[in-house]
Amino acid sequence: MESVKSIETATTALATHPTGKLDISREKSAALYEKAKTYFPGGVNSPVRAFRSVYGTPLFIVKGDGCHIWDADGNKFIDFCCSWGPLILGHNNTQIREKVTETMQNGMSFGAPTALENELAELILSHNKYIEKLRFVSSGTEAVMSAIRLARGYTKRDKILKFEGCYHGHVDSLLVKAGSGLVTFGETSSAGVPKSFADETIVVPLNDLKAVKLAFEEFKDQIAAVIIEPVPANNGLLLQEKEFLQQLREICTVKEALLIFDEVISGFRLGFEGAAGYYQIQPDIITYGKIIGGGLPVGAYGSSAEIMSNISPEGAVYQAGTLSGNPVAMSAGIAQLSELAKPGFYIGLNQKTKKFTDEIEQYSEEKNYGMKVFRIGSIFWFAFTGLENIRRADEIDPKSMEKFKLFHRKLLNRGVYIGPSGYEVGFISSAHTENDLEKAKKAIFESLDFVFHQQTDASFTG
Structure with a gap:
C-alpha cells in the first residue's frame, strides 16, 4: 500500500x-x-x-x-462492523485463508457436489440439535426466500406474518415495514414490490402478542408461518423477552403455522446454536447467513428431516443454485466453524x-x-x-x-x-x-x- x-x-x-x-x-x-x-x-x-x-x-x-x-x-x-457480523474471527484469519487457498488450487466452482459440503454440514448438524437437515444457498436473503417458499409448500397456506422493524433480506413480500437500509433512508417499503405480494404479508409490532393473536383470528387458517429475527438487529438491537418468543412458539403450534427464526445475524454469534439455543426454543425452520462461510457469500436454511423432505428433488418445493455449496465458501466455513466449536x-x-x-x-x-x-x-x-x-x-x-x-x-x-x-x-x-x-x-x-x-x-x- x-x-x-x-x-x-x-x-x-x-x-x-x-x-x-x-x-x-x-x-x-x-x-x-x-x-x-x-x-x-x-x-x-x-x-x-x-x-x-x-x-x-x-x-x-x-x-x-x-x-x-x-x-x-x-x-x-x-x-466493529466486521463485514456486518460474519467475521467473528476477525479479518484475514490465518486458518480460513490457508484452507481457502488450499481449496482454490483444485478449482473454484463446479456446479456439482463436493465432499466439502458434507464436511461443513456434519460440523453444523453435529453441534446443533435444532435442525436435522439443511440446504446451502448463496446468501441470507436466498435462505429466507427459500424458507418462506418451504413454509408455504408444507402448510398449503399463503400468508406470512412478520414484525415491524425486522429485516429479512430484500425478498419482495417481506420488504414491508422492514429495517436495515430501509430505515436508514426513512422508508417502510420498497418500490417495485407489487401490492399483491405485500398483501400476502401481515405486519404486526414487536412485543405485541395481542396483535399476533388478532392476526390469526382475522386470517384463520391462512397463515403459513410467523417469521421473526429472534434477536432483531437490523433496526437497532430490539431485544425481546424469552416469554414473547415462547408464546409465538405456542401460538404457531396451536394454529398449525410454522415458526421461522431468521438467524442470519444471531446464528453462530450468540453461540453455535444461535438464538434457538440461547433461548432454548425450537423453531420449525432456521435461516443462516454468511457467518457459516467465514464472510464469503453463503447462507443456509434448516429444519426437521420431515419438513426438509419437501424440498426438491425429494419433494415438490423447488429451490436451486449453481453456487450453492460452493467449495471455496464451504472450505472457509469449515475453518471458521471448527474454531467456533472449540470449548x-x-x-x-x-x-x-x-x-x-x-x-x-x-x-x-x-x-x-x-x-x-x-x-x-x-x-x-x-x-x-x-x-x-x-x-x-x-x-x-x-x-x-x-x-x-x-x-x-x-x-x-x-x-x-x-x-x-x-x-x-x-x-x-x-x-x-x-x-x-x-x-x-x-x-x-x-x-x-x-x-x-x-x-x-x-x-x-x-
Whole structure:
C-alpha cells in the first residue's frame, strides 16, 4: 500500500484542536466514490454503504487484518462492523485463508457436489440439535426466500406474518415495514414490490402478542408461518423477552403455522446454536447467513428431516443454485466453524464484549449522557436514548440519529469504524485484543464528550 499513514497522526492533532474540527483525509476515497457513481446507482452496490446518514463520503477499504481495516487514504481503524457480523474471527484469519487457498488450487466452482459440503454440514448438524437437515444457498436473503417458499409448500397456506422493524433480506413480500437500509433512508417499503405480494404479508409490532393473536383470528387458517429475527438487529438491537418468543412458539403450534427464526445475524454469534439455543426454543425452520462461510457469500436454511423432505428433488418445493455449496465458501466455513466449536470460544468472546460495553455504559451514566449500550452475546448497539429498554421500532427516536451522525464522525477521526447508520449494530471478534478495546473505549469516551458538550459546529458541512 502506498504511503500508509496511521490514523494516530490525526488523533494527536485532534487532541490539541479545541473544537475537534480536523477530519481524516478522504481524498482518495472521495475520488473513488465519484468514479463509482458513474458505474453504480448511488455509487454503491448496497445502499447503507453510501454514508447518506452520516458525514462525508464512503470509505473505500483496501485491507483488513485482525480487528483492523485500512482505507484507500491509508487511515487505519479498529473495526466493529466486521463485514456486518460474519467475521467473528476477525479479518484475514490465518486458518480460513490457508484452507481457502488450499481449496482454490483444485478449482473454484463446479456446479456439482463436493465432499466439502458434507464436511461443513456434519460440523453444523453435529453441534446443533435444532435442525436435522439443511440446504446451502448463496446468501441470507436466498435462505429466507427459500424458507418462506418451504413454509408455504408444507402448510398449503399463503400468508406470512412478520414484525415491524425486522429485516429479512430484500425478498419482495417481506420488504414491508422492514429495517436495515430501509430505515436508514426513512422508508417502510420498497418500490417495485407489487401490492399483491405485500398483501400476502401481515405486519404486526414487536412485543405485541395481542396483535399476533388478532392476526390469526382475522386470517384463520391462512397463515403459513410467523417469521421473526429472534434477536432483531437490523433496526437497532430490539431485544425481546424469552416469554414473547415462547408464546409465538405456542401460538404457531396451536394454529398449525410454522415458526421461522431468521438467524442470519444471531446464528453462530450468540453461540453455535444461535438464538434457538440461547433461548432454548425450537423453531420449525432456521435461516443462516454468511457467518457459516467465514464472510464469503453463503447462507443456509434448516429444519426437521420431515419438513426438509419437501424440498426438491425429494419433494415438490423447488429451490436451486449453481453456487450453492460452493467449495471455496464451504472450505472457509469449515475453518471458521471448527474454531467456533472449540470449548470456551463463546464464553471468552461474550465476556470480553460485556466488559467493553459495561464500561462504556458506566461512563455514560456517570456523565449523565443520554446514551445506552444494548448488548447480547458479542453484538452491541449504541442508542442515544434515556429508555432502559427498546423492544419496538417505534420506540427509537429518529431525532437521536443526529447525535449518532456526529458520534460516527468523531469516531472515524479517532480511528474507530462502526456501521454508517445509527440503526445498525456493532460486533466484537476474537481478534479484538484488550489493548484494541482500551484504545477504542478512549475514542468512544472522547467522542461522547464532544457530542454532548458541543452538538453543533458550523464548520461541519458533511
